[in-house]
Amino acid sequence: xxxxxxxxxxxxxxxxxxxxxxxxxxxxxxxxxxxxxxxxxxxxxxxxxxxxxxxxxxxxxxxxxxxxxxxxxxxxxxxxxxxxxxxxxxxxxxxxxxxxxxxxxxxxxxxxxxxxxxxxxxxxxxxxxxxxxxxxxxxxxxxxxxxxxxxxxxxxxxxxxxxxxxxxxxxxxxxxxxxxxxxxxxxxxxxxxxxxxxxxxxxxxxxxxxxxxxxxxxxxxxxxxxxxxxxxxxxxxxxxxxxxxxxxxxxxxxxxxxxxxxxxx
Numbered sequence: 462x463x464x465x466x467x468x469x470x471x472x473x474x475x476x477x478x479x480x481x482x483x484x485x486x487x488x489x490x491x492x493x494x495x496x497x498x499x500x501x502x503x504x505x506x507x508x509x510x511x512x513x514x515x516x517x518x519x520x521x522x523x524x525x526x527x528x529x530x531x532x533x534x535x536x537x538x539x540x541x542x543x544x545x546x547x548x549x550x551x552x553x554x555x556x557x558x559x560x561x562x563x564x565x566x567x568x569x570x571x572x573x574x575x576x577x578x579x580x581x582x583x584x585x586x587x588x589x590x591x592x593x594x595x596x597x598x599x600x601x602x603x604x605x606x607x608x609x610x611x612x613x614x615x616x617x618x619x620x621x622x623x624x625x626x627x628x629x630x631x632x633x634x635x636x637x638x639x640x641x642x643x644x645x646x647x648x649x650x651x652x653x654x655x656x657x658x659x660x661x662x663x664x665x666x667x668x669x670x671x672x673x674x675x676x677x678x679x680x681x682x683x684x685x686x687x688x689x690x691x692x693x694x695x696x697x698x699x700x701x702x703x704x705x706x707x708x709x710x711x712x713x714x715x716x717x718x719x720x721x722x723x724x725x726x
Contacts, residue, residue, distance in 0.1 A: 462487045462522055463508055463629055463662070469516030470503055477503045478514070479684045485629075485677070490652055491662045492675035496705055499681040501664045502543075502633055508662065509540045509631045522627055535563035539610035540631035545602070547594055553605045554590040557581055560613035576615045580608040583650070599638035607635070607647065614659070622657030630654060632663035636670075648674050668705075669721045672696065680704050 468481040478500045485491040485508065493501050506512040508519060510526040519526040526534065539560065547556070557580060561573040581587050584604040589597060594605060614623040614630060623630075632651065636644035651661050652674055665671040671678070672693035680688040680696075682704045690696050701709040701722070711720040 462520075463660070464520045464523075465504070465508060465517065466520070467517035468504070468507060468514045468519070470500075470507065470512070470514045477684055478507070481517070481681075481684070481686055483679050483686060483689065485660060485662050485679075487627075487660050488655055488658065489660065489676040490655060490674055491660070491677045491679070492671045493662065493664045493679050493681060494668065494671055494704070495681035495687070498683075499704075500684040501681055504681065505540070505631050505633050505662065505664055509538055509629075510534050511540065521629075532563050535613065537614070537627050538629040538631065539613040541603075541606055541610045541633065541635050543634045543637055545606055551594050552591050553586060553594055553597065553601075554578075554581065556594050556605050557608045557612050560609035560611070563613065564617065572617050576612050576617075577608075580611045580615065581605075583611065584608045600640065600643060603635070603638045604643070604647075607650075623654060623659050628657075628659045630659055630661050632661065634664050634666060636665075644670070668701070672722070 463485040465481060465483050468478050469476070470478040481504060493504065495501050503512065507514050510519060521529060521537070554577060557577045558569060558573065561569060561576065565573055581590050584607050586601065586604050586608060589601060594602065597605065610630065611623060614628045616623060630651065635647055639647060648670070651663065654661060675693065678690040678696060679686060680700060687704050688696070688700045698709045698711065701707070707724045707726060709722055709724050712723050713720045
């Protein structure tokens with residue numbers, strides 16, 4: 462379990478996060494929701510151990526993240542960010558291989574290259590493995606980066622998936638460069654990882670998509686936890702209206718289909 466206790470983060474006199482405490486449920490699809498500027502990405506980076514808070518602590522299964530060690534932490538969790546640019550030319554395959562760096566000393570092993578090939582196949586990018594990363598489309602780059610983070614948390618002994626105690630995949634608006642088909646494809650893939658002892662923590666903007674995939678919800682507003690819910694049905698119109706400053710109502714499409722949200726200003 463990844464637990465944040467009393468997290469505070471500020472830049473100068475501006476408070477980005479203020480006394481945030483939350484537990485991301487293990488083996489579940491955790492979703493962070495909130496308007497722009499709510500502190501979602503900052504919270505995700507702190508939870509991943511990539512940013513140190515000004516106050517509070519982050520624990521992985523009860524152990525402070527600072528005590529885990531960079532290499533061990535890198536094998537245990539990975540984060541897919543919104544935008545990743547490379548300052549030097551690499552092939553798509555070499556970008557994915559970067560995810561395996563925490564697992565070998567100096568030279569990639571046969572198992573590392575096998576995992577790279579497997580994750581590229583998983584994201585349907587085998588045909589583009591040798592292509593220069595900077596010549597790929599935005600959506601193709603996002604798929605390569607997904608393969609990279611999957612390779613990072615993939616355990617050597619298990620070719621079927623990134624299994625192992627405490628593995629966490631953080632996703633910061635992972636569908637921003639993808640069309641609708643691949644948005645759902647990526648989220649389906651992330652949800653499938655739950656069967657391999659992997660926890661997912663994702664920032665999503667589309668509330669209807671979030672409620673379809675999420676199994677635990679944290680709503681942020683102005684740097685504080687505005688609400689937390691274990692089920693989509695526990696998120697009320699009043700919560701949505703307070704957090705997003707819109708009028709909201711849930712509409713039942715039919716007796717056989719789940720309800721969806723409609724919004725007006």
